[in-house]
Structures are given as C-alpha cells and as structure tokens.
Amino acid sequence: MTLLAGFDAGQTHTRCRLSLVKDGLLQPIGEGEGPGVSHLDAPLGEQRFLEAIRTSAKHALKNHPCGLIQAAVVGASGIEHGTGLQQRAEALVVQALAIGDGSRLDKVLVTGDERTALRGAIPEGAGILAISGTGIIVLGRGEDGHEHRCGGWGWLLDGAGSAFDLGHQGLQLTLRMADGRMADHPLRLRIWKQMGCDSHAAVKARVVQNDFGTADFAALAPLVVEAASQGCSGAEEIVERSAAALSNCISTVAQQLSLCSPLVVCQGGAITHLMGFRTAVQQTMRQLIPVARWGEAKGDACDGALLMAQDLTVRPR
Numbered sequence: 001m002t003l004l005a006g007f008d009a010g011q012t013h014t015r016c017r018l019s020l021v022k023d024g025l026l027q028p029i030g031e032g033e034g035p036g037v038s039h040l041d042a043p044l045g046e047q048r049f050l051e052a053i054r055t056s057a058k059h060a061l062k063n064h065p066c067g068l069i070q071a072a073v074v075g076a077s078g079i080e081h082g083t084g085l086q087q088r089a090e091a092l093v094v095q096a097l098a099i100g101d102g103s104r105l106d107k108v109l110v111t112g113d114e115r116t117a118l119r120g121a122i123p124e125g126a127g128i129l130a131i132s133g134t135g136i137i138v139l140g141r142g143e144d145g146h147e148h149r150c151g152g153w154g155w156l157l158d159g160a161g162s163a164f165d166l167g168h169q170g171l172q173l174t175l176r177m178a179d180g181r182m183a184d185h186p187l188r189l190r191i192w193k194q195m196g197c198d199s200h201a202a203v204k205a206r207v208v209q210n211d212f213g214t215a216d217f218a219a220l221a222p223l224v225v226e227a228a229s230q231g232c233s234g235a236e237e238i239v240e241r242s243a244a245a246l247s248n249c250i251s252t253v254a255q256q257l258s259l260c261s262p263l264v265v266c267q268g269g270a271i272t273h274l275m276g277f278r279t280a281v282q283q284t285m286r287q288l289i290p291v292a293r294w295g296e297a298k299g300d301a302c303d304g305a306l307l308m309a310q311d312l313t314v315r316p317r
Helices: 045-060 084-097 113-121 163-178 186-195 200-206 214-218 221-229 233-256 269-273 275-288 301-314
Strands: 002-009 013-022 025-035 071-076 108-112 127-132 136-141 147-150 263-267 293-295
Touching: 002 045, 002 113, 002 301, 013 045, 013 301, 025 045, 025 301, 045 084, 071 084, 071 113, 071 301, 084 108, 108 113, 108 301, 113 127, 113 136, 113 147, 113 263, 113 301, 127 233, 127 269, 136 233, 147 233, 163 186, 163 200, 163 214, 163 221, 163 233, 163 269, 186 200, 186 221, 221 233, 221 275, 233 275, 263 269, 263 275, 269 275
Parallel strands: 002 071, 071 108, 127 263, 263 293
Antiparallel strands: 002 013, 013 025, 127 136, 136 147
C-alpha cells in the first residue's frame, strides 16, 4: 500500500492529511496541524515553511511513526505555479519529509492552494471554484482539463470581492460620514467601536499600526453587510460593488474556458457566512450567466492535495 500526504498550507495554520491507497481508493489514516507559512522570500520564510510541513506531518503520523510518505502535494498560499518559487518550495518539502533518497522531486508537488482547493471541491470534470474569504481568487477547469485563474493578486492590487474589500470600503465610508460628505449612520459608531476608536483621527492612527492588517479590515465586513440589509445606502452600494467584482471574475473564467452552463462552488467566510453578500453575488450572476449551476464542494483542499499526490504515483511529473 502507498502512503500519501496532502497539505493545506495557509498563512495562519497548515493541515496535513495522510491516506493509504488500497485498490485505487484513498483511505484517510491521520491528520495533523502545524503553524502557518509566509512568502518564501519574507523574513524567515523558508524556516517557517519547513516548520509548517514538519510539524503538521509529525502530528499526522503520530499513530504511524514508521510510515514512509511516498508522495506529497502541498497547496500553499502565495505559490505561483510554474515559477522558481515553486521549485524552491518542493526542495524544502523533500528536506522536511526525507522522501526517497532526498534527491528526487517527481513525487512532490507544491502549488497554489487554490489548485488543491479546486481539485478537492470538484474532483472530476469542469467547474469553477470561487473563494471569497479575507482575500479572493477564482479558479476554473474546462472540459479539456485546462485551468484558468482570475483575481487573487493580493489585497494591495486586487482585493475586490473579498471580506477585506467589504471592510476596507466600509471604513472609508465612515470617514466620509464623519467629515460631512455623507449623512451619518449608526454603522460609523459600530465600526469605530469594534476598532477601539472614538474619532476619525484615532481611525487614521489605528490603521497604520503594525498589529492592524488585512484580517482586521475583513473583520469589519459583517457590520457592513448587516447595515446594507438595514437600508444604509452607502453600505448597499459597497455590497453591490464587491458582489459585482466577484461575479465578474466568475463570468470571466467561464468565458475563458468556454463554459456555457458552469458548475460554481463557493468557499470562504465572506461568501458562505455573509448571506447578504452571497445573495448579492447570486443576483448578479443571474444577470451575467443565467444558466450557472450552484453546487456544494465534494471535499476540501487536503482532499484535493491527496488526489493530486495519487496522480503523481501514477503519472510522475
């Protein structure tokens, strides 16, 4: 039997799931968690990556201490497929897991976590995965197996359609309320209270502090969506704009892959938990692609990584 490892390496934590292959079927035998990863070129980036893989694999192997992982796939945040960064990450995985003689890379693959998430959500056939959480990315697979990605270029460049986008726009809205450009609304005080601020000057000072980042902007999104549902016109416009941006990514992927009636699976906290935002996305999609089909994910990113690891044992890179 072959022992495979599938990793989902995000910025906050890393999961490793182990499976045995028996008669062509995957049989999960263990799961472990480790710390998150950062860009390999960031300070201590390579050390963080090694620690994430080693720790999560160690915990997954706790009941199988003598197990030798024969193939591994890692879906990692920030890895662009087909780049030198990908090759560096694969060498680190070989080092962390001591696969084979430590020199072969044909049984290891590190790729973007959106690709493992797509494979897990839609294991076979064509379809589109739209991820809208703190950030956003849309990835689809055509009938011929070709993939196309839209969005996901980082919050500094392309965050529209994400929880960050909703919260960031909402905070900007409160400043326009504060200086008189827009009528005031209870949303302003709600957002400022959550941030621990009592004035526009305090808001300006808070957002430049080292401990305030994209996740803090994203945490404001539920307040914006709630205000939109209560009739706040400024919040309604924000939700509509953000929903249109995400819908445009989905429709673009469908066009690029010639998918006339695409299966669309949505993941991420913004699209799954903020129902007002989800409804706005679906309404916009009905205008762009009336025949789009909404589906549920068959599995998660670790499942997708394991399926890709199984592919490596059958069709080495």
